Amino acid sequence: MVILEGRGLTKAFGGLQAVKDLSFALRDGEILGIIGPNGAGKTTLFNLLTGFYRPDAGRVFFKGENVTGLRPHQICKRGLARTFQITQPFANLTVLENVKIGAYSRIPSSPEATQEALRILGTVGLYERRDELASALSVGHRKNLELAKALATRPELILLDEVVAGLNPKEGDDMIAYIKGIREQGITVLLIEHVMKAIMSLCNRIIVIHYGERIAEGVPEEISKNPKVIEAYLGEEYVLGRNQ
Amino acid sequence: MSLPGLPLLLQSIVNGILMGGVYGLVAIGLTLIFGVMKIINFAHGSLMMLGMFTTYWLYVFLGLDPYLSLLFSIPCLFVLGLLIERFLIAQVLDAPAHNQLLLTLGISLFIENFALFLWTPNFRTLEVTYLRKAAMVGTVMISLPKLVAFIFAIILTILLYCFLKRTDMGKAIRAASEEREGALTVGINLRRIYYVAFGIGAACVGAAGTLTAPFFYVNPNVGGIFVITAFVVVVLGGMGNFIGALVGGIIIGLAESVGAAFVPGQLKQFIIYFIFILVLLFKPEGLFGRTSE
Amino acid sequence: MNSTAGRTRNILVIIITGVILLILPFFMGGYYVHLVTMIFFFGYLGVAWNILGGYAGQFSFGHAAFFGVGAFTSTLLQVHLGVNPWIGLFLAGIAGLILGLCIGSLSFRYGLRGPYFALAMLALAEMFRLMAVEWMTVRYPLGITIPLKGDSLWYFQFRSKVPYYYIMLFMMAAALYLTHVIEGKKIGSYFKAIRENESAAEALGINAFKYKLLAMAMSSFLTAVGGTFYAQYYLHIDEESAFGVAISIEALLGPILGGAGTVLGPVLGAGIIEGLSETTRNLLGGYSGVHLMVYGTILIFVIIFLPGGILGGLQTAFRKLSRGG
Numbered sequence: 001m002v003i004l005e006g007r008g009l010t011k012a013f014g015g016l017q018a019v020k021d022l023s024f025a026l027r028d029g030e031i032l033g034i035i036g037p038n039g040a041g042k043t044t045l046f047n048l049l050t051g052f053y054r055p056d057a058g059r060v061f062f063k064g065e066n067v068t069g070l071r072p073h074q075i076c077k078r079g080l081a082r083t084f085q086i087t088q089p090f091a092n093l094t095v096l097e098n099v100k101i102g103a104y105s106r107i108p109s110s111p112e113a114t115q116e117a118l119r120i121l122g123t124v125g126l127y128e129r130r131d132e133l134a135s136a137l138s139v140g141h142r143k144n145l146e147l148a149k150a151l152a153t154r155p156e157l158i159l160l161d162e163v164v165a166g167l168n169p170k171e172g173d174d175m176i177a178y179i180k181g182i183r184e185q186g187i188t189v190l191l192i193e194h195v196m197k198a199i200m201s202l203c204n205r206i207i208v209i210h211y212g213e214r215i216a217e218g219v220p221e222e223i224s225k226n227p228k229v230i231e232a233y234l235g236e237e238y239v240l241g242r243n244q
Numbered sequence: 245m246s247l248p249g250l251p252l253l254l255q256s257i258v259n260g261i262l263m264g265g266v267y268g269l270v271a272i273g274l275t276l277i278f279g280v281m282k283i284i285n286f287a288h289g290s291l292m293m294l295g296m297f298t299t300y301w302l303y304v305f306l307g308l309d310p311y312l313s314l315l316f317s318i319p320c321l322f323v324l325g326l327l328i329e330r331f332l333i334a335q336v337l338d339a340p341a342h343n344q345l346l347l348t349l350g351i352s353l354f355i356e357n358f359a360l361f362l363w364t365p366n367f368r369t370l371e372v373t374y375l376r377k378a379a380m381v382g383t384v385m386i387s388l389p390k391l392v393a394f395i396f397a398i399i400l401t402i403l404l405y406c407f408l409k410r411t412d413m414g415k416a417i418r419a420a421s422e423e424r425e426g427a428l429t430v431g432i433n434l435r436r437i438y439y440v441a442f443g444i445g446a447a448c449v450g451a452a453g454t455l456t457a458p459f460f461y462v463n464p465n466v467g468g469i470f471v472i473t474a475f476v477v478v479v480l481g482g483m484g485n486f487i488g489a490l491v492g493g494i495i496i497g498l499a500e501s502v503g504a505a506f507v508p509g510q511l512k513q514f515i516i517y518f519i520f521i522l523v524l525l526f527k528p529e530g531l532f533g534r535t536s537e
Numbered sequence: 538m539n540s541t542a543g544r545t546r547n548i549l550v551i552i553i554t555g556v557i558l559l560i561l562p563f564f565m566g567g568y569y570v571h572l573v574t575m576i577f578f579f580g581y582l583g584v585a586w587n588i589l590g591g592y593a594g595q596f597s598f599g600h601a602a603f604f605g606v607g608a609f610t611s612t613l614l615q616v617h618l619g620v621n622p623w624i625g626l627f628l629a630g631i632a633g634l635i636l637g638l639c640i641g642s643l644s645f646r647y648g649l650r651g652p653y654f655a656l657a658m659l660a661l662a663e664m665f666r667l668m669a670v671e672w673m674t675v676r677y678p679l680g681i682t683i684p685l686k687g688d689s690l691w692y693f694q695f696r697s698k699v700p701y702y703y704i705m706l707f708m709m710a711a712a713l714y715l716t717h718v719i720e721g722k723k724i725g726s727y728f729k730a731i732r733e734n735e736s737a738a739e740a741l742g743i744n745a746f747k748y749k750l751l752a753m754a755m756s757s758f759l760t761a762v763g764g765t766f767y768a769q770y771y772l773h774i775d776e777e778s779a780f781g782v783a784i785s786i787e788a789l790l791g792p793i794l795g796g797a798g799t800v801l802g803p804v805l806g807a808g809i810i811e812g813l814s815e816t817t818r819n820l821l822g823g824y825s826g827v828h829l830m831v832y833g834t835i836l837i838f839v840i841i842f843l844p845g846g847i848l849g850g851l852q853t854a855f856r857k858l859s860r861g862g
Contacts, residue, residue, distance in 0.1 A: 050740065076742035084740070090733035101730045104723045105742030113723070133856070153742055284652050335841045342596040343840050345652040346793065349598070350836025353786070357830035365826075464826075468782070472663065475656060509674075514667045517660040524657050525647045 001028045002061075003157055003188050004080070009048055009058035011041075011212075018044040020212040021058070026157070031179070031189040033203035035223075037232055041212035042192045043085055046159050049190075050082045051075045062157070076105060081155035085162045085192070087142040089134035089149075095121065096130040098145055102152030117152060124148045124178055140171040147178060151187075158182065160191040164198040176201060200224070208232065251383040256505045257498065258384050264497020265394035266452055270470060271477035271489035272401060273448030279421040279484030280441040282341075283333060286348035289471030290355035291446045293464060295321055295453025297359065300462045303370050310372055310458050311392065317454040318447045325446025329439040337438075352467065359464035368462040375458065393455035400451055401490055404444070408486070417441050421484060449474075469513075473500075476520040482530030492531065558706055562699045570698045576804075576811045577705040578766065582784075583791030583803030584712040585759035590789060591797030592716075592725060593752035594732025596651070599658030600760050600788040602640075602665050603633040605779035607761025608768040609669070612681050622693035626765040633761020634754055641753035645746050650735075662785055669776035680775030683768065693769045701770055708766065709804065712759055716800045728752055729798070760788070783829070790832055794839050796848030805847060810835070 004026040011019040019041045026032050034042050047053040049060055051072040059068045062080055070078075090098050099117040107113045121127045124144040129137065134145060143163050150158055160179065164172050176198050183189055193199050199206060199220065206223045208216040210232040216223060223229055270292060277285050298317040302308040308316075332351065336344050375388040408414035420427040420437045428434060460466070477496050481488025499519060504512040523530065562570050582604070590596045610632040611625030620628070640661055649657055673680070686692040695701060719725040727748050730738040735745050768774045778784075787810075795806025813835075814828040821827050843850045 052736070052739075071744070072736075072739040073742045073744045076740060082740055084737065088734050088737035088740075090730055090737065092733060093729060097726065097729070101726050101738070101743075102741045104726060108723055110722055149737075149741060284656070332837065332841065339840070339844060341651040342655055343844055345598075345655055346596075346789075346836055347840040349786075350833045350840065353829050353833030354837065355833075357826035357833065360826040361821075361830065472660065508671065510667045510670050514664055517664045517667075520660045521657050521664075524649060524653055525643060528649075528653065 002026065003028045003063055004049070004190065005061040006045070006049065007059050007061070009045065009060070010056045011044055011048055011053055012056055018212050019048065019055075022209070022212065022214055023058075024207055024214065024217075026188060026190055028188055029183070029186065030204040031183055031191065031202050033199045033206040033220075034190065034192045034209060035194070035199060035206060036209035040209045042209055043161060044212075045209070046082060046161055046192065049075075050080065050159065076153055076155075079154075079156035080159070081150040081153045081157070082159040083143075083146040083150050083161050083163055087139075087146045089137070089142055089145055091133070091135040093134060094131050095126055095134055095137070095145055098134050099148045099152045102149040105153045117148075120148050120152050123151075123181070125174065140167050143167060143171075143175065144178075147175075151182070155187060157188045157190065160189060160193075162192055162194060164193055164195045172198065252505055253502070254382075254384050256501045258386060259390070260498035260501030261494055262387070262390040262394040262497070263501060264494030265397040265490075266456055266493070267473055267477050267497050268490040268493025269397040269400060269452040269455070270449050270474045271481065271493050272404065272486060273445035273452075274474050275478045275481065275484055275486065275489040276417075276448070277442055277445040278478065279486075280417055281329075281333070281337065281438055283337075283344050284341075284348065284475075285442075285445065286345055286471065287328070287352035287355060288445070288449055288474055289467030289469070290352040290359075291321060291325065291467070292449045292453040292456075292470050293356065293359060293467035294324070295450030296457045296460075296462045296466065297363065297453075297464075298450070299454040299457045300368060300370055303457075310370065310454060311396070314396070314451055314454050317450045321450025322443040322447040324443075324450075326439045326443035328446070329442035333442065334435070334438065352471070356464055356467055363464060365464065370457055370462065372458045387459060389458040393459070396455050397452065400448065404448065405486065413437075413440060417444075472513075472520070473516055476516050476523070478530075479520065479523050479528070480530055482532040485530065485532050488530055488532035555710075559703075562702050567698055570702050572811065572815060574698060574702045574705050574770075576808050577702070577709045578763070578770075578807075579787055579791055579811060580804035580807035581705065581709040581712050582760065582763050582788045583795070583807050584709065584716055585756050585763060586788040587792040587797060587803045588716065588719070588728075588759070589749075589752045589756035591792050591799070591802065592719065592728040592732065593749055594728075595749060595752065596655045596789065597658040597756075597785075598655040598789070599660070599662035599785050600756075601780045601782065601784040602658065602662040603637060603757040603760040604764040604767070604784050604788070605662070605665055605669065605776075606636050607633045607764030608774045608779045609681075609764075610761070611765040612683060612768045612774055615683060616681060621691070622765065622769055623691075626693075626762055629765040630758045630762040633764070634758040636761075637753045637757025638750065641750045641757075642746075645749045645753075659782075659785065662780055662782070666776050666780035669780055673776055677775075680773055680778075683772040685772070694772065701766075705766065708762070713800060713804070715755070720800060724748070724751070732798070786829075786832060790835065792846070794835055794846055796846030796850075796852075799846070799848045799852075802846050802848045809847075 002025045007023050009019055009022045022045060034045065036042055044053065048055050051070050051074065054069055059066055061067065062075070062078060067075055067078065090101065096117055099120055100113050103113040103116040107116055118127065118130065121130055124147055126141060126144050126148060129141065137145060147163060164175050167175060172195060179189060179202055203220055206218065206220055207214055208223060208229050215232060216226045216229050274285055274288050277283055295317045298320055299310045299313040302313045302316060303310055328351065332347065336347050372389055375392065378388060379386045408418055416432045417437055417440065420432060420434060473496060477492040478489060480495060481492030496516065500512050500516060503515040507515065561573065586597065586600050607629035611622055611629040614620035614625045614628060615622050644654055644657060686694055688696050727743050730741070730743055731745050731748055739745055764779065790810055791806030792803040793806065794809060795804065796802030813831050817827050817831055839846060845853060
C-alpha cells in the first residue's frame with residue numbers, strides 16, 4: 001500500500017527552482033532514502049510534504065488523502081512526523097518536557113504523557129538526561145531528542161532529515177539501530193542522508209535528487225553504480241562509503 | 245468633517261513634504277541601525293529630544309544660532325550613540341528580538357525621564373529671528389524654519405549616502421549589514437562597525453532634533469511622538485532600506501499633513517498608527533523591500 | 538520537586554502566606570493597605586500579561602488597550618445606563634476579550650511576531666488613547682467620575698481601602714491559580730512550546746494560531762477586568778490613566794523583573810517595583826516621571842544581566858549548583 005505520494009511537486013523561491021516536477025511513491029513499511037548533493041532540494045521536499053511550504057504545483061497524498069496545503073500541525077495529527085536538519089529543540093525546557101509536548105498530541109493527560117515521554121526517552125538513550133535543559137545537550141544527543149519528539153506523536157510515517165550526519169561513528173551506529181527499531185515497530189521511514197553507511201544499511205530503495213529533479217531510483221546496489229549519480233556527486237567533498 | 249479647499253490642500257502638501265524630509269532624516273538613522281544590527285532602536289526618539297535640548301541650551305546660554313549648533317549636536321549625539329551601543333546594546337546582540345526592544349525601551353524611559361527630572365515638563369520654544377517672516381508662494385505660506393530644516397535634511401542625507409558609498413568605513417558598514425558572515429571573513433571589525441553605525445544613527449536623529457527645534461516645541465516627552473512616526477516610516481520604506489526611509493518619510497509627512505486637513509486634532513496621529521498596523525500586517529517588507537543600501 | 542513531601546510543604550507555605558495576607562490589613566494603616574493593594578493590583582496585571590507574554594512568548598507593549606477598554610466599558614455603562622459595576626466588570630472582561638480576539642486573529646494570521654507584534658500592540662493602545670482624547674475633550678474634559686454611592690459592596694465602592702484590598706487579593710490569587718493550573722497541563726506546555734520554537738511546535742501537532750489566540754483571550758479578559766477594578770478604586774478615569782503607555786509598561790515590567798514564564802514572577806516583580814516607586818516618590822517628592830526613570834533602569838539592568846528575571850536567574854543558578862558540585 002502506498003502511504004505517501006508526491007505528484008509533480010514544484011517549488012521555486014524567487015528565481016531559484018528548488019524542486020521541479022518531482023514525483024515519488026513510498027510504500028507502507030519500507031525505508032526510502034533520499035540522497036543528492038547539497039542544495040539539491042531535499043529539505044525543500046520535506047517542507048513541502050509536511051506543510052511548511054506550499055507547492056507551486058503538484059500534490060501530496062498521505063494514506064490516500066490529498067494533504068496538499070494543510071498546515072504542519074494538521075499533517076502531524078494525521079500521522080506524519082518529521083525531524084529538522086538543524087535540530088529545533090525547545091531550548092529552555094527540559095528533555096522530558098520536550099518529548100512530553102510531542103506525546104500530548106495523542107495523550108491529553110499530563111501524567112500519562114509524562115509516562116509515554118519517559119518510555120520513549122528510554123528507547124533513544126536519553127532517560128538519564130531527562131531533567132537537563134535541551135540547550136545543554138551535545139549535538140549527538142540533540143539528534144536523539146529530535147527523534148524522540150517526533151516519535152512521541154505516534155506517527156505512521158516519519159521523515160528523518162539528516163539524523164546521522166554530524167554524529168561520531170558510535171553515535172551513528174546507535175542511530176542506525178534506532179531507525180531499524182522504528183521500522184520494526186511498523187513505522188514507515190523516509191530519510192534524507194549524506195552518510196552512505198546509513199543509507200546503504202537501512203534503505204530498501206533510494207531516490208537521487210539533483211537540482212530539484214529526480215535523476216535516479218532503485219535499490220542501493222544499483223544506485224551506487226549508476227553513472228548519473230556518480231556524476232552528480234563529482235566535485236563534492238565527501239566520499240561514497242566513507243565510514244568503512 | 246468639512247472638506248478643505250484647494251489652498252488649504254496645497255498648504256498641507258507643502259508642509260507635509262517639508263516635514264517629510266525631517267522624518268526621513270530621523271528614519272534614516274533608525275533604518276541604518278536596523279540594517280546593520282537588526283536592532284529596533286526604541287530610544288531613537290529620546291535621542292532626537294537630546295538633540296533638540298542641546299540646541300536649546302546652547303541658544304539660551306550662549307546665544308548660539310540653532311543651525312550652528314549642528315556642529316555640536318551631531319558629534320555629541322554620535323558619541324552618545326557610540327557609548328550606548330558599546331556598553332548596553334552590545335550585550336544583547338544575541339538575545340531574542342523582543343528583549344533587545346525591551347532594552348532600548350528601558351534606555352528611552354531612562355533618558356526621557358531623566359530629562360524630565362532635569363529640565364521639568366515645561367514646554368519651551370526657541371525662535372530664529374531672521375527666519376520669522378514666512379515666504380509666500382501664491383497662496384501657500386512656506387515656513388522658513390521648516391524649509392531650512394528640509395534643505396539641511398536633504399543635504400545631510402546626501403552626505404550620509406556618499407559616506408556609505410565612497411568611504412572605507414561606509415563600505416564596511418554596508419558589507420556588515422548585507423552579509424554579516426562574509427564581512428567577518430574579510431576581516432571587518434564587526435564590533436567597531438556596530439558602534440559607529442549606532443553613533444551615526446544617533447547623530448542623524450540628533451541633527452533632526454536640532455533642525456526641528458526652531459519650529460517645534462522643546463520638551464522631554466517630544467521623543468515619544470517622533471519615535472512611532474519613525475517606526476512607521478522605516479517599516480513603510482522597508483527595514484534597512486536607505487532610500488525607502490527618505491521616500492517613506494515624505495509619504496508619511498504628506499499623509500499626516502493632508503490627513504490633518506481632513507480630520508480633527510489628535511486624530512492625525514491616529515492615521516499614522518493605523519498605517520503602521522496595516523503595513524505590519526499586510527506588507528511587512530515595506531514598499532521597497534527589506535534591503536539595505 | 539513533585540514528591541508528596543514537597544507538595545505538602547508548598548501547600549503549607551501557601552496557607553501560611555494566605556493567612557498572613559488576610560490578617561495584614563488589621564495591622565496596617567491606610568497608606569500601607571493602599572500600597573499592598575497596589576502591589577496586588579500590579580501583580581495581577583503582570584500575571585495577566587504573563588499568560589500571553591511569558592508563557593506563550595508573545596510580548597505585548599500595548600496591554601493598556603485592554604485595560605482601558607475594560608475601564609471605559611464598565612464606567613460608561615455604570616454612569617450612563619446605571620449598569621451595576623459587577624455586571625459591568627464581567628462585560629468589561631468580555632469587551633477586552635473581543636478586542637483581544639480581533640487583534641489576535643489578525644496579528645497571528647498574518648504572522649506578526651516578536652518586536653513587530655509588540656509594537657503593533659503599542660500602536661493599538663495609542664490609537665485607543667487618541668480616540669479617547671478626542672471623544673473626551675468635549676464631553677468629559679476632566680475625565681469621567683463615578684458618582685459616589687457610599688460604602689457598598691453592591692456598588693463596588695468603599696470608603697475604606699480595606700475591602701478593595703481583599704477584592705484585589707482574591708483577584709490576584711485567582712489569576713495565580715489559573716496560571717498554576719495552566720502550567721501543569723497540556724495547554725501550558727503548548728504555550729511554552731510555541732514560545733520556544735513555533736515551527737517545531739507545529740511539527741508536533743500544535744495549532745499555534747489557536748493556542749496563541751487562547752492565551753490572548755485569557756490575557757485580554759483578565760487585563761480588562763483589572764481596568765474595572767482600577768476605575769472603581771479611584772472612582773475616576775481619563776484617557777491617560779486608562780490607555781497611557783505607563784500601564785502597558787507596568788504590565789510587563791513585573792513579569793520581566795520577577796521572571797516571565799513563572800507563576801510568581803509577576804507578583805515578585807510587582808512587589809519590588811511598587812516598593813521602589815514609593816521610595817523614590819518619597820525621596821524625590823513631586824518630580825514627575827522619576828519612577829519611570831527607575832523602570833527604565835530596571836529594564837536595562839534585567840535585560841542585560843538577568844534576562845530570565847529574578848526567578849529565572851535563581852532557576853539557572855540552582856541548576857548550575859546541582860550539577861557543578
